[in-house]
Amino acid sequence: MGEDRSAIRIAAIADVHCYDELQGRLRHELEPVNDEADVLVIAGDVTLNGKVEEARILTEEISVVHIPIVGVLGNHDYEKNQENAIAVELSRAGVIVLDGHTFVMNCRGRTVGFTGVKGFCGGFGDRLVAPFGELPLKDFVRAGQIEANKLDAGLRTLRVTDSTDFVVAVVHYAPVRDTVIGESPELFPFLGNSSLSEPVDRYEADVVFHGHAHYGSPVGRTPRGIPVYNVARPLVRSFVVHYLAESRVPSFARS
Numbered sequence: 001m002g003e004d005r006s007a008i009r010i011a012a013i014a015d016v017h018c019y020d021e022l023q024g025r026l027r028h029e030l031e032p033v034n035d036e037a038d039v040l041v042i043a044g045d046v047t048l049n050g051k052v053e054e055a056r057i058l059t060e061e062i063s064v065v066h067i068p069i070v071g072v073l074g075n076h077d078y079e080k081n082q083e084n085a086i087a088v089e090l091s092r093a094g095v096i097v098l099d100g101h102t103f104v105m106n107c108r109g110r111t112v113g114f115t116g117v118k119g120f121c122g123g124f125g126d127r128l129v130a131p132f133g134e135l136p137l138k139d140f141v142r143a144g145q146i147e148a149n150k151l152d153a154g155l156r157t158l159r160v161t162d163s164t165d166f167v168v169a170v171v172h173y174a175p176v177r178d179t180v181i182g183e184s185p186e187l188f189p190f191l192g193n194s195s196l197s198e199p200v201d202r203y204e205a206d207v208v209f210h211g212h213a214h215y216g217s218p219v220g221r222t223p224r225g226i227p228v229y230n231v232a233r234p235l236v237r238s239f240v241v242h243y244l245a246e247s248r249v250p251s252f253a254r255s
């Protein structure tokens with residue numbers, strides 16, 4: 001597939017967890033992306049402890065990247081309540097920070113749409129936590145639903161309104177159980193939420209990238225078979241390149 005010269009090359013990485021030790025090091029890891037991909041996706045946890053100074057280290061390191069960069073924040077980026085300042089810092093460096101927003105780029109005569117959210121915890125499938133009982137638990141469940149709703153709106157815009165040739169979903173938390181396997185089962189409910197996979201399937205995205213599950217599995221699929229890649233740096237070591245070759249006609253658009 002890598003030999004298909006018309007394929008659009010999406011590089012993705014998550015959980016770089018920038019702190020001072022990575023200063024001057026990460027750039028060497030990222031620089032080859034300029035030759036190997038058309039766009040770089042960063043799927044959250046750009047900082048170690050949610051400090052703006054850590055985000056600034058990332059922006060210095062990614063100054064060697066000259067292709068478009070699209071990303072979402074992760075839970076670590078919220079740790080010091082500086083998530084808005086971190087998003088501004090990334091935006092100033094040219095990163096398209098998605099929180100239900102959409103971004104469309106033209107590449108080799110085709111359009112690629114991106115949308116993304118951080119996502120949240122909650123669990124998967126028939127073990128997804130239910131909004132029953134105490135208010136704090138209902139608030140917890142609602143936080144996951146809000147993220148899934150934002151992703152739904154972004155995917156709907158790309159697939160239905162913009163009709164982009166390709167649709168890419170970016171989340172920090174895992175949208176499927178497959179890609180958290182390898183972590184302790186006790187942690188599964190805190191590693192992702194299968195509500196995120198529902199809009200991915202509904203609007204037939206082409207691919208999903210996420211992070212957060214540092215010790216999970218690199219590849220999985222949604223219930224409808226859409227590929228899901230866990231690109232957490234501790235798991236995959238460096239950016240992963242995915243190729244988009246054949247654009248799909250979504251089943252709801254077929255006559």
Ligand SMILES: [Fe+2]
Nearest residue numbers: 015045076212
């Ligand atoms: Fe992480």
Ligand SMILES: [Fe+2]
Nearest residue numbers: 045074075212
């Ligand atoms: Fe995380």
